[in-house]
Amino acid sequence: MQCRLCESDRLVSVLDLGATPPCEKFLAENDLDQPEQTYPLHLRLCENCLLLQIPALITPEDTFTEYAYFSSYSDSWVDHAQRFVAGAVERLGLAANSFVIEAASNDGYLLQHVLDAGVRCLGIEPSVNVGAAAVARGVPTVTAFLDEATATAVRAEHGPADLVVANNVYAHIPDLLGFTKALRILLADDGWLSIEVHHALNLVQLGQFDTIYHEHFQYYTVRSAAAALQTAGLAIVDVETLDTHGGSIRIWARPDGIGTPTGRVAEVLRTEQEAGLHDVTGYVALRPRAEAVRHELLRFLLDAHAAGQRVVGYGAPGKGNTLLNYCGIRADLLEYTVDRNPYKHGRFTPGTRIPIHPVERIDKDRPDVIVVLPWNLEAEITEQLAYTAEWGAQLVYPLPTLHFGGNAGSRAQEKVEVGE
Structure with a gap:
């Protein structure tokens, strides 16, 4: 196994959860007498770049072509999305002439609020069944996996985005470098990228091992996320800590040279370092x-x-x-x-x-x-x-x-x- 960020082969074991089926492969009654395929679920840490990761043993197509998760069934999650949109509209000055793209837009749980704010938007959602639910509620949605080719086609047709939202998807991508480049392609040269992802600080410190599953290919600190974004010329300019998913981070990033990092970036990096997560030894607990x-x-x-x-x-x-x-x-x-x-x-x-x-x-x-x-x-x-x-x-x-x-x-x- 090689690190999917830096290609180092210096990966150390952090937690071996055995072999399990993919977590979203729910069984129909007719499946109960059939064999069920399992895959190792083994979390490792790259000693070189400190990215937590599991082997990419399943593909996004295996999981997301038809998906069992609909975001709108969680009332608190819809409320969280609404608050995010309201804050982004105010912070970035989004208006009728602005454009917002969400990667992995699910059933329109978030972009529905962008539409309500009078802002043009587009969802990119790979799951046909989930994307259909978004279209049914009036959210423009492209059914596709986001990669560099998709991003180039979307930008050519719709123009660059003032805001690209990639909430709770950055962990789900085995082609981390290609996906990050796709995000940059979608983004205007003076645009903003927002990423929400479970914080590896909480995973390690609170023992949240159940957040490890086959469709989560990597697990981020702010340090490792910054290294990943830098591969596409993106730099973190702000970080918010959130209560969602047992403790997440909201990363605000912009193209290199645009904006100065807030004090919160240094503060979270310092917290990670004090927890030992900028060194291999901090993960053994x-x-x-x-x-x-x-x-x-x-x-x-x-x-x-x-x-x-x-x-x-x-x-x-x-x-x-x-x-x-x-x-x-x-x-x-x-x-x-x-x-x-x-x-x-x-x-x-x-x-x-x-x-x-x-x-x-x-x-x-x-x-x-x-x-x-x-x-x-x-x-x-x-x-x-x-x-x-x-x-x-x-x-x-x-x-x-x-x-x-x-x-x-x-x-x-x-x-x-x-x-x-």
Whole structure:
């Protein structure tokens, strides 16, 4: 394996999660008697440029031609996008004569707000089914994978963009150098690029191993992101820290020579350095932290099973499938999970083969314990499930350490006394 940023072969192991299926390959009932392909999920660090990465064992076409994730099913995520757009319009002075492009625009969750602001926009979305949902809500969308050829064609037809948005896609690209060049092609010479991506600082410090999956090819610090952007003549001029996805960074970049970096760039770089992430030694803590999460969750589920409690899940996110497979959790410990996305209903989680039902199934069964797999949406989901207090259900969030939310209160400790 060579580093996809600097081509060094000096890669060291950080965390080996075994072999799992791709996290978005949900199974239909007819698939259950068929073999299921798995791939190693092994996080490594380049000693030369300090880019965290996994081998590119699947292609974007394997995952994104038809995709199971629709951004608009998360209310908090749509609200987050709306706030971003409002801030960008004000910060950059976007108006009717401006042009915004979003790479991996999903179902139009973000660009719908750009349209509402009266700004011309275009989405570039590879997934046919998801892009169709964007077009249905009136968002202009090109169905294509963004590469240099696509970027050149889009720029020739629509002109350069004042703002290019690449939120939660920069980790999903195995051809990191080509994709970065494509972003620069789309961008006007005085334009702005906005990238949101999970911060490797939180991945390592908080043991967020479930953010590692096959469609996430690399994991960024500000330092490694700056090195990647520089390959296409782009420089970071500002950084914001966000709560999304368990802790993300919003990078603002511009063509070289345009703009001066704010003090926040130096501040985040200093925080990373103090955490040891500008050196190989800072990454060794991830493995024991991941193991501690696995052991704690398994102990809890085994105790609940021994006590005769009915345990189900909430959500079927990609990160949840990394968690379930790494921990070896199957339907004996988690009877089923539910999800708001109808695309997943009647399907089964990859690898662990746990059935996925509509959310209303929880109302019918009134389980004792609900394990929330998209733990990063704790506030939103705790509010959605507040009604389960009617029968005393216990909400469990497995990361960053196992804890109880919403209805739990003092009842949480009473319910887990078994085995303690």
